Every structure is written in structure tokens, then in C-alpha cells.
Amino acid sequence: MFYIKSKLLGGGTVKTEITDENVFTRCQKCECELPVDLVEILSDGESDLFSTSFICSRCTTKKVTDEVIVPIIYDGIVWLENILVRSGYGEEIQYLYDSFHINSLEDLRPEEYNEFGNALAKMAIGIDEG
């Protein structure tokens, strides 16, 4: 058994046994609390307690979105917009620009790509149905 020994301000000490349920760290990015599996860290032969950084699953997913999916979506937006304009949806797209407060696709912020792309996709689906 391992335990943590902490000195209290009043002079006493507290001993806390380390179990597989009471060790936590913080996500390096969003600071949320993450449970740590000490057995896993110590057994992989590479990590150690002080140099290993932890990222929660939410931030891991977000990272992938930022780096990989967004550029593809931007190209998709340009492509889809071209088709919609040629299909006579210029007015609707202008309306969409106004609601996003942009004058061209280049003004679109990366975090808006998804929302804008979805709005365009909805228009495109409308064409198919009509």
C-alpha cells in the first residue's frame, strides 16, 4: 500500500491511501478534473507521473476537429455556395451572409464553418426536394 502524507497547518499529518479511484489530474487544455489510472501510467514503461500531460476526451476530439475537419469543410462551403448561386439561390445566400454579418466567405470565422455549411446544406437539400 502507498499513501500520501500531508502536513496540516495545525501541525498534524493526514495519511491518504492511494487507490485506483482517488488519484486525479487536470486536463492540460480545459482544466477539467480527470481520473488517473496509475497502474496504466506506470506500466507503459515510458510515462512518468511528472512529465506526462493529460488531455480529456472532449479536448482530444476538439483538437481533431480544429486541425483536420475544418479546412475540408471550408472547401466544401465554397463548392456548395458556387452550386447554389448558379442554381438561383443568390438571394438566399445574401440573406445568410447578412445573418452571419459577413460580406464574403473569407470573412467567415473557422468556428462558424460548421453552422454556415449546415445552413448551405439545408438549402441544397431544398433544391433536391423541390
Ligand SMILES: [Zn+2]
Ligand atoms: Zn479538456
